[in-house]
Amino acid sequence: MSVALSPRQETIPAIYQEIHPPLDSARAVLEADRCLECGGPYAPAPCTAACPARVPVPQFIRAIREGRPEEAAKLIFEANILGGSCARVCPVEELCEGACVLTKEGRRAVSIGRLQRYATDVALARQLNFFARPAWKPQSVGVIGAGPAGLACAAELAKMGYDVVVYESRPEPGGLITSAIAPYKQLKDPLPAEVAMIERLGVKIHYGVTVGKDISFEELERRHQAIFLGVGLGADASARIPGEDLHGVWDSLEFVEQIKSGRPPKIGPIVAVIGGGNTAIDVAREAVRLGATNVMVLYRRTEEQMPAFKHEVKAARREGVHFYFLTAPVRLLGNGKVRKIECIHMRLGAPDKSGRPAPEPVPGTEFTLEVDTVIKAIGQEKRVELWKALGLETEGGLVTVNENFQTNREKYFAGGDCINGGATVVEAVRHGKLAAQGIAKFLAKG
Ligand SMILES: Cc1cc2nc3c(=O)[nH]c(=O)nc-3n(C[C@H](O)[C@H](O)[C@H](O)COP(=O)(O)OP(=O)(O)OC[C@H]3O[C@@H](n4cnc5c(N)ncnc54)[C@H](O)[C@@H]3O)c2cc1C
Structure with a gap:
């Protein structure tokens, strides 16, 4: 697999290359010009309504189009003080961009996240002060x-x-x-x-x-x-299976934190990730970027029931991640270092407390996978x-x-x-x- 490189990122290790690199001002204005400026005095635009922080999207996009990125940033930060971070980490496909009316006509959504990043980057680089402190209250x-x-x-x-x-x-x-x-x-x-x-x-x-x-x-x-x-x-919840303390078995939070602190963990070519949430998908994609050649996500329910965002699963598949559904780990095997993961096939039974059909093991269907690294991502x-x-x-x-x-x-x-x-x-x-x-x-x- 290869991660797409933008020219400026070629020298950065794959694990740190941004998936949504910044827009320059010319491209930002062109992209802003695609916005239909939906919404009006009686109803917010669908993109704004879909944003939990209620960022006034058409208004800030208009400010970018008219060459006023600082004003765009002010509108963003007033609604969301972490507007620059959210521009990078928000699942925009599920929120603002997912609601963009252009998609209803089969067209590409306006790149709201990247436009938000463009405006907030301009303002933060200039250390602009958007907020005047009001009079102090005593409490x-x-x-x-x-x-x-x-x-x-x-x-x-x-x-x-x-x-x-x-x-x-x-x-x-x-x-x-x-x-x-x-x-x-x-x-x-x-x-x-x-x-x-x-x-x-x-x-x-x-x-x-x-x-x-x-x-x-x-x-x-x-x-x-x-x-x-x-x-x-x-901290990460335990998988409650034997062998969790073997070398080469990671908790997801510890695994990512090491990458983020600039000391990426050494992993082997075959990686199994346990879990079906967004964290499982993230660490699987990180393992690919760290050079693993066979990354498997093991999830005990079906794909339809997987809590991870669909667009993230799609991206992981594109990057070569394999999925094993209705599969639960039973134990981790190895001599000091993890070598194998024993799994069992699952089937869906009566609904559990969450209302979803409860996965239950199918007796006699145990099988073993060779692994070099296991990452547990089953929640905190x-x-x-x-x-x-x-x-x-x-x-x-x-x-x-x-x-x-x-x-x-x-x-x-x-x-x-x-x-x-x-x-x-x-x-x-x-x-x-x-x-x-x-x-x-x-x-x-x-
Ligand atoms: C692996 C992973 C990937 C994620 N990816 C995304 C993503 O791509 N996009 C997205 O939008 N969301 C993502 N999320 C979810 C998102 O990070 C969280 O929903 C969000 O950070 C929650 O914010 P919070 O302030 O409630 O808690 P946290 O971010 O957990 O912050 C809590 C803070 O409280 C501090 N704290 C705890 N106890 C004490 C104490 N007793 N005294 C002092 N300080 C204390 C902690 O040190 C911590 O800094 C991800 C989560 C995980 C685990």
Whole structure:
């Protein structure tokens, strides 16, 4: 397989080459000219309605077409403070571009993601200041987690004039954008510039501080009048099969993080990925870029039931990834190092708790595949212990919130992956914004 190269990317290792390289200004204007500027005073354009952050797409595209990319960026960042990151990582095929009316006529959607990237790149490179700080309000909000949900919540609150302090366990911001999202979508930039913009709004970020360990929740309650939990999910869930501790067996998050930190793991030519979500597809595509010649995704249900986005599955297939459906791993075999994976065929039975037909093993159908590397991508653990310690109501291990993103403890609000079980960056941004509005309502009551 070969990954398409844009001329400027030829010298970059395949794993770090961007799949959607930037547009130059001439191509951006030409692309912007394709937009039909749908929508009007009574209904938003379909692309805007499909965007969880409600970015005013036709308006920013018009500004690009008329040669005003800075104004386009202002419209984008007002709606989505991580508009540059989202331009790279959003599943646009499922959101704005998927709703573009051109596709209804069988034409190619306007490249909204790449246009959004063009405008935000121009503005971030010039360090433009789009937001004037309003008068300070006396109340302070503590935000736990500098992932997309926490950053969006912090920015929105600072725009309203609140004092905002973010506490982040890791040494850098971004949550899964920084540590987990495929490097061919986004390595780091433009996140640091977006965070600098948030800090210019007056938000203070304390890195290397784990709330509950380095500082207590009680102390945070003393310091702040409201607290936003944007803590995401935990580590990779275990596959609960023998052999997981063999050398050559990776957790997906650890695997991607090593690539993103510039130390790509050494993998063998045959790679098996366990799972059927977007993370499984991402790590399979990463394995291809790292040089594996046979990458297999093993999923215990059927293709129709696979949670991964269809366009991502299609792209993985194009890059040479093979899929084994109705296949579950039974154990990993090897002498210190993984050599084989024993699997069993599955069939679909009665619906399980999720309402989907439950996969069940077909006795006597075990078979073995030779492997050099196994990557487990079956989802992240939920933060059940934390919710218990805080006395928060949960459902299925996720915190429950009301329409204001407020938990059963009135001072605590929550959003992002820790309430939806894992979705997208732009969905976490939406939660952060709406929770900020919920917090403002709560604080206004005094
Ligand atoms: C492998 C992978 C690939 C993905 N690819 C995409 C993609 O291409 N596009 C897309 O839109 N979405 C993608 N996602 C999903 C997306 O990354 C998440 O939905 C999004 O990051 C959730 O944001 P969040 O702020 O809720 O949580 P997170 O991003 O997980 O951020 C939570 C933050 O809270 C911090 N934290 C946790 N506990 C504490 C504590 N006690 N004290 C202080 N700090 C704490 C963490 O260190 C972390 O920085 C992907 C996810 C994964 C796992």
